[in-house]
Amino acid sequence: MRVLIVGAGIIGLATAARLAQRGDDVLVVEKEPDLAQHQTGRNSGVVHSGLYYAPGSLKARLGAAGARSMPAFAREHGVAVETCGKLVVAVDATELPRLQVLAERGMANGVDARMIGPDEARDYEPDVSCVAALRVESTGIIDYRGVCLALADQVRDAGGEIRFGLAFRGARTEAAQVRAWLDDAASPGREEVVTDAMVVCGGLQADRLAVACGLEPGARIVPFRGEYFELAPSAASRVKGLIYPVPDPRFPFLGVHLTKMVHGGVHAGPNAVLALAREGYRRRDVSPADVADALSWPGLWRLGARNWAPGAREVARSMSAALFAKSLARLVPGIGPDDLVPAPAGVRAQALKRDGSMVDDFLLRTRPRQVHVINAPSPAATASLEIAKHIVSVLDESTA
Structure with a gap:
């Protein structure tokens, strides 16, 4: 064929x-x-573990299988990969119920994840700030x-x-x-x-x-630009693996996090804002046709109406390195705007239904x-x- x-x-x-x-x-x-x-x-x-996804979904089933097959493929073909594990951290007591729900979802998906206290969390990440954490052993980093x-x-x-x-x-x-x-x-x-x-x-x-x-x-595909920084070497030395916040269920993205990279350095981000072009990796990239296409879709307006508060925070953080650093400092205290070095952005192709729900x-x-x-x-x-x-x-x- x-x-x-x-x-x-x-x-x-x-x-x-x-x-x-x-x-x-x-x-x-x-x-x-x-x-x-x-x-x-x-x-x-x-290399994601399959932690976040609804049990029984394609994401859960194929994601968990991919957490095994992708590192195996990389090792077979000499591609850089490291199974370093990650922490999802609750920085205060209000986040503990959501962290527990995440742990239960991981268990349903067959993910190797366990709840740990702050002392054990600091065995993995000495500079992390948390009241509890979820340790996920199967998460890794790779050269895609x-x-x-x-x-x-x-x-x-x-x-x-x-x-x-x-x-x-x-x-x-x-x-x-x-x-x-x-x-x-x-x-x-x-x-x-x-x-x-x-x-x-x-x-x-x-x-x-x-x-x-x-x-x-x-x-309809609606583009969201994911904005990244890298940490300056002095700050990057304080991150040993991957550190994620507890996701906010009101917003479809995971929130800014810290990611050790397989070839060295630490990624910080991504922040998520509406892109003004489907391939708009820079703020100045604007496609009138793409903007009109997005704004003509009722689902975007309905999504915005339901998520205006977290969306506004994303926009504010996009415009302020100080606010971006403040979000990271919740995870690792002491990270400041001087520790952030701009890095290339990505654009997520998010499929959005007419009713405003994300696929x-x-x-x-x-x-x-x-x-x-x-x-x-x-x-x-x-x-x-x-x-x-x-x-x-x-x-x-x-x-x-």
């Missing part, structure tokens, strides 16, 4: 590798000049771009092809084949590709690419011979090898 894969992020490459290794003829197309240019190459590099390079090698070694600078414009299923149209950045004119099946891993453009193929995505699980849409990945937020990188298995299974059903 000849299969077209749209998108050379980690999910597209993992799916392509799985198909190519079973003998399918695979073509991967990517509009950028290299792989992993968006969400995959701009995240915090964490290195994983993508290894997956790309698997695709090519199995006879597959990866082409860059090709923008996908749409496709339609015609009887026993899929006809797709691509724009080549290197030459004028539109290229037509005919395949037996297609998988679209469009990330920040996933809903638009689905519409271009005649599907109703069921949600909280991985979401696929299908039509004959086509599979579209509409929503793949964290822990999608961790779970990418497992998501690829799921996609291939769904694709086989669509071509039966």
Whole structure:
């Protein structure tokens, strides 16, 4: 079977590798000049344990499996990885009930997590401030771009092809084949590709690419910029692994945290604010079309109405290094604005329903011979090898 894969992020490459290794003829197309240019190459590099996700969801099931398969893949292929564990810390007594709920959810998902007191927490992180913590042993750090390079090698070694600078414009299923149209950045004119099946891993453009193929995505992608700092060396030496706050259930993101990086240094963040372009990694990146697209979606207004207070805090923290540092100092006292060094931002492709609820699980849409990945937020990188298995299974059903 000849299969077209749209998108050379980690999910597209993992799916392509799985198909190519079973003998399918695979073509991967990517509009950028290299792989992993968006969400995959701009995240915090964490191998998540499966702690946060609703029991029974795809996130929980595939995330927990990915916490095992992703480090194993990295070690097999010489990619930097370290299973360093993390602490989720309650900084005062009001957070203890939420921490306990998180511990129970982790247990339901089969995660190796246990409640510990402040003294034991400081055995792991001597400078942490907490009244209790959840110790999660299976969380790790990894080089996801290195994983993508290894997956790309698997695709090519199995006879597959990866082409860059090709923008996908749409496709339609015609009887026993899929006809797709691509724009080549290197030459004028539109290229037509005919395949037996297609998988679209469009990330920040996933809903638009689905519409271009005649599907109703069921949600709108709304971009949220994740703003990061790195800690200056003097402050970074005070963080030994990963330190997370207890998540606020009123807000869909985890809150700023401290993450040791696999190649050295410590990431701080991300702060989460609405991006003014789907690929808007800088504050000055503005796409009027993307802004209009987001503002025309009723779900964004309904989300904002329900989350105006935490949203306002995110915006204020985005504009103030002092407020950003203050949030980090709740976890490790003494971190100040002078300890923060700006780092590249990421943009999260969040699928948002019309009623303002966020799609909280991985979401696929299908039509004959086509599979579209509409929503793949964290822990999608961790779970990418497992998501690829799921996609291939769904694709086989669509071509039966």
